[in-house]
Amino acid sequence: MFAKERQDDIVEQVNQSGSVKVKDLSLKYQVTEDCIRKDLAVLEKKGLLKKTYGGAMSIRTNPHLYSSLQRKDMNNDERIVIADKVISLLKNQDTIFLDISRTLVEVAKLLNQSTLTLNVITNMIEILDLLRHNKNISVIFIGGELNKERDGFWGGLSVQMIQNFKIDKAFLGVVGVDMNHGKISTYYVEDGLMKQAVMKQSQMNYIVCEERKRREDGQFIYGNLEDLDGMIVAGSLNKDDQKYIKEYDIDII
Incomplete structure (x- = not known):
């Protein structure tokens, strides 16, 4: 060679x-x-x-700030697999939070095909639109400052609103997961502060994580892997990621 x-x-x-x-x-x-x-x-x-x-x-990258519409068809097969795993974690009468995330839009679609009775809290407009006619699901929408590119709300008012709720399970989006250092990140400070507020109100916290996001970083670190109860992925982790994850007491789903 x-x-x-x-x-x-x-x-x-x-x-x-x-x-x-x-x-x-x-x-x-x-x-x-x-x-x-x-x-x-x-x-x-x-x-x-x-x-x-x-x-x-590998050199970790900081991805471009794609809008929600631009991200719509990216890695959708992975998202569907992850969404199905999210559904498997739910039980009737759960109060859950669905974050601003294309993967969690797929979760909302699956919820409309299920018979689950849930309370869903969300700050994403498309998730609200998908669930608003579902008779089995009570939807609570978190308002605040609208980010049109992300199709959702965050900011100080959003944080104040979420602090009034107790959540059983929160499902959070993520831009990057640094497995080596145990950091999870997002694009915007306001989005990260909203995620932090949600995690404080929730008994169990999960991130939905496509494979590429384990090689990328956002600008704002909003938490650590040890803050989570689980990371929901489409496939299995490689050997190096398996080695790193052993340092943190979380489930890989």
Whole structure:
């Protein structure tokens, strides 16, 4: 294998698993560890990965601020799988919070196909619109400052309103999950403060997390993995993420 082929393969591997080790790569490609270190140095200089002690990790990205409409069809297969798992966690008479999230829009669609009797609190307009005619579901809408790009409300008034409720289970959106450092983030400060307020009012807190979000970051850290009861994903975690998650007492669903 030529050096260029090996380096391309290393980039693909680090993007898939999140991190790699020099020792493992040396064994895989049957070259010296010093050779692998030189490969990693070249790839870091190109901005394709970040060198760490004994290996390398993928470069976490900050995604563009897509509007709710732009995000509508992104990764929808994953969202449907996650939404089905959310439904499995619910029981009759639960009071739940559904955050501003395209995945939680899929949850609302599934609720309309179910016979569950619930109290649903939300600050997302599309979720309100989907559930407003459901006779089995009592909907409480949280108002405040409208963010048209996100199709929902947040801000000081929203925080004040949510503080008046007791929630059994909160399902929160997330922009990025840093598995290594245990941080969860979102785009906007106002959105993050709203999520923090919801978490304080809820007995159980879950994030709905597509695979790509474990490689991305938002600008505002609104919590830690240890603040959560669970992370709901579409598939299984890779080996590195499984290793990191053991440090936190949360369920992977």
